Amino acid sequence: MPCCKCEEYEWSKPQEVVYTDPERGKSYCLFHAPKEYKYENIHDKSLVSNQDFNQRVFALIKPDGYETQEMRGIVFPGDINFTDKEMRFNRVTSAAKRRFSFEESHFHGKAIFKGFHFGNVNFTGCIFESEALFAESHFMKDSETKVSFKRSIFKTKCDFMSAKFEVSVSFKFAEFHGRTDFVNCVFENLAEFKSVKFIGDVNFFSCYADYRKIHIRSAVLDNVVFSDREVPFFIFQGCKWPVRMSLERERFSAAQDNDILPSHFFTALEDLYRSLKQMAADKHDMLKLSDWHYREKLFKLISEFSDDPLAIHLQLFENEKSSIKERSLHFVKILFCRPVRKVLSATFWYWLISGFGEKPFRAGGVLLSLILGIWFLLGFVGIVSSKSSLLIQGLAAPTWENIENFGTVFMTLFKNIMLFKTTAIEFHAQYGWANGVVLVFTRLIIPLQVALFAFALRNRFRR
Numbered sequence: 001m002p003c004c005k006c007e008e009y010e011w012s013k014p015q016e017v018v019y020t021d022p023e024r025g026k027s028y029c030l031f032h033a034p035k036e037y038k039y040e041n042i043h044d045k046s047l048v049s050n051q052d053f054n055q056r057v058f059a060l061i062k063p064d065g066y067e068t069q070e071m072r073g074i075v076f077p078g079d080i081n082f083t084d085k086e087m088r089f090n091r092v093t094s095a096a097k098r099r100f101s102f103e104e105s106h107f108h109g110k111a112i113f114k115g116f117h118f119g120n121v122n123f124t125g126c127i128f129e130s131e132a133l134f135a136e137s138h139f140m141k142d143s144e145t146k147v148s149f150k151r152s153i154f155k156t157k158c159d160f161m162s163a164k165f166e167v168s169v170s171f172k173f174a175e176f177h178g179r180t181d182f183v184n185c186v187f188e189n190l191a192e193f194k195s196v197k198f199i200g201d202v203n204f205f206s207c208y209a210d211y212r213k214i215h216i217r218s219a220v221l222d223n224v225v226f227s228d229r230e231v232p233f234f235i236f237q238g239c240k241w242p243v244r245m246s247l248e249r250e251r252f253s254a255a256q257d258n259d260i261l262p263s264h265f266f267t268a269l270e271d272l273y274r275s276l277k278q279m280a281a282d283k284h285d286m287l288k289l290s291d292w293h294y295r296e297k298l299f300k301l302i303s304e305f306s307d308d309p310l311a312i313h314l315q316l317f318e319n320e321k322s323s324i325k326e327r328s329l330h331f332v333k334i335l336f337c338r339p340v341r342k343v344l345s346a347t348f349w350y351w352l353i354s355g356f357g358e359k360p361f362r363a364g365g366v367l368l369s370l371i372l373g374i375w376f377l378l379g380f381v382g383i384v385s386s387k388s389s390l391l392i393q394g395l396a397a398p399t400w401e402n403i404e405n406f407g408t409v410f411m412t413l414f415k416n417i418m419l420f421k422t423t424a425i426e427f428h429a430q431y432g433w434a435n436g437v438v439l440v441f442t443r444l445i446i447p448l449q450v451a452l453f454a455f456a457l458r459n460r461f462r463r
Contacts, residue, residue, distance in 0.1 A: 050078035
């Protein structure tokens with residue numbers, strides 16, 4: 001009985017059977033047998049060493065490199081290094097002519113293709129149990145060249161660092177469970193990541209591609225790392241975005257370890273979110289534009305005092321997963337522990353009172369606090385009425401007359417805040433500064449907060 005896998009994969013030369021599964025009744029050759037049953041032959045149950053197995057795999061490679069090197073469905077029991085066999089292909093004039101098919105192969109050990117030159121290669125449906133190393137490999141272009149990693153599963157580290165793809169490459173439905181590096185990788189043609197599972201960190205930092213040549217569709221982007229420089233290379237469609245990009249989480253972790261970091265450390269995040277905001281604007285995605293705008297301004301603020309440990313408190317306060325108690329503690333430290341020179345930062349106050357024009361509940365809460373605060377202050381600290389005005393006497397115990405004036409005080413505040421063109425009751429202070437304070441709050445601070453609240457509300461509903 002021939003090897004069932006040789007028949008399934010249509011090997012031109014079926015191999016000798018070395019193992020038969022007693023339960024299924026299927027026979028397997030040395031190359032397709034499970035890793036525990038790599039016997040010398042059907043009668044000799046001694047296991048073939050990994051080194052000997054690899055030599056037999058290399059022997060499958062045809063001298064005429066223009067033919068497809070048929071390796072479909074091979075089960076590799078241990079590490080294998082194809083880099084050492086680069087010299088075997090010296091007979092081939094153009095490396096782009098090399099054809100390999102590893103379709104549905106299973107690599108139990110390291111698969112090392114570092115610095116290898118590929119032509120038409122197929123890794124569809126492969127399973128890499130250990131490291132898959134394609135660093136500095138070169139996928140060369142030919143008229144019929146294509147590269148496929150469709151449905152491949154990378155269970156640990158995957159390294160494409162400094163690899164070069166002259167041809168289109170497909171990673172459709174692939175799974176990356178460990179850390180994957182496309183750092184310094186060059187994509188000269190289309191690179192397609194459709195319905196890919198990025199379970200481990202996937203790093204595209206410092207990669208290069210032609211404009212919008214890297215397509216990522218229907219993927220969760222929580223673990224994808226890239227900077228503002230790489231944003232123009234991508235097209236994202238139907239993806240699920242995280243609240244905080246992976247690069248931010250990496251920088252935040254480093255900040256916690258070091259307490260103090262240089263401002264450019266956070267400026268890179270400001271640039272990243274600005275690029276994402278521009279991308280959202282080009283796609284008319286107003287909701288993401290709002291989110292990226294907020295985080296862009298947030299890291300502008302953090303970079304202003306990145307040389308101070310309070311940068312950590314601001315990030316922890318912005319972490320929505322923290323408890324209310326923890327966020328409140330960090331907020332108090334932000335308010336009362338910052339140096340005076342930075343308390344006056346316009347960016348800080350813009351964040352505090354309106355969330356950069358993106359948080360209507362925060363802006364409304366600050367507005368309500370201002371109105372109630374000045375209302376109760378004026379109602380309880382000694383206002384008495386005269387025929388045409390209210391007299392601020394300064395701090396005094398509240399009287400029934402004060403309480404009766406509450407309604408009048410409120411209407412006066414309301415008219416001042418809304419800037420009605422009508423004669424409102426004037427405030428005359430026994431102390432000159434009191435009248436000035438009332439005018440500053442009712443004619444300047446509160447109307448500005450009303451405008452910020454309206455702006456934040458408009459942004460939220462428009463987007």
